[in-house]
Amino acid sequence: MNLNDRQRKVLFAGLVVALALVGVYLTVASPGDEQDDPSDRPSAAVSATAGPTGPASPPAGIHSAVNPGDFDVYRLLPFSRQEFATAADLAQRFVAAYGTYRFDENPQAYIGRLSGLVTDELRGELARGAAAPGILDERRQQQVVAVGSSTLDRVRDIEDNSIIFLVTGKQQITRAGKDGADSKQYAVTVARDGGSLKVYSFQPAEAGQAGDTGDRG
Template sequence: STPAAAPATTIGGGGGVNIYQWLPFTQQDLTAASRATVAFAADYENWSYTEPAQAYVAKMNGLVTTNFAASLQNSYATPGVAALRSAQKQISTSSGGIASIRSFGTGSITFVVNIAQRLATTSGTSNSTKQYAVTVVSNATGWQVNDVELAGAGNQ
């Protein structure tokens, strides 16, 4: 027997295409998820050596899940990292933008995000841009960041 043909999907013409019918999220979800991601990107590499870990994470309140907030706080307070930040009087400012969508599933979207950082220290100032994979999840309070890692690390 011959397999049944899949229904034809036309692109173009008068009706246009609603790609969201094929995705596990709505256009509004994508907008909300991307807003949370960009807001997080602005805060992630924005800190000062005078800022305690609790204050660093507090500015991301509502943007990150509770578990991820605890992880960020622990990472920020790591003794060797915190001591270097203080010794060099590091102050970091940043901005970020979404480069692409890496993956998605029901209730989860991973964006590739470019974060530009300006780092001022007692030795001078440097500028760099890094790509991160930022995963946001949908929960009762909206879309929140649940994970961040360098875009080149892990599974891609």
């Protein structure tokens, strides 16, 4: 077929466009370039940083008629029996450790015995108090040695994530060569701290609400 110059140019342009279209099609539909599958993508790590917003052991509740001979109060409380026992033991051990110290002991050793029982914030407060120059000087001058013990008295209050115990701390004290004894009741708050229970705060029992103040007449 004989083509003039104009016809050849038109044919060449048509072939260029056709080849370009074929290249686009092969690029889009090529078997080697499969469509992206979301399941093949690396998953993003999720970090849960928020603390507990409710009880770790929600009350199971009681749906049947209450049987006084088989009544499980823990079904109505935000703490299990095990958690309750752990919190009570923690409060009792803390008060005993708090009341045990020596005039020749490094304050860091004293705080070390309390570290596993209390929150980081309370530990800092106790450390500052134990290192106060006035307290250290007095104990050294009188060579004070105190051995603490404690009795768990009762529960003052229960919240979703904390329990307040009344604990009496007792001390056998040697001061300036003389033996003596002291006793003081504390309100000790044990709270959930991450995945464990820790002493969150404490104060003399008379400084807080004593609980039931109604007439018992």
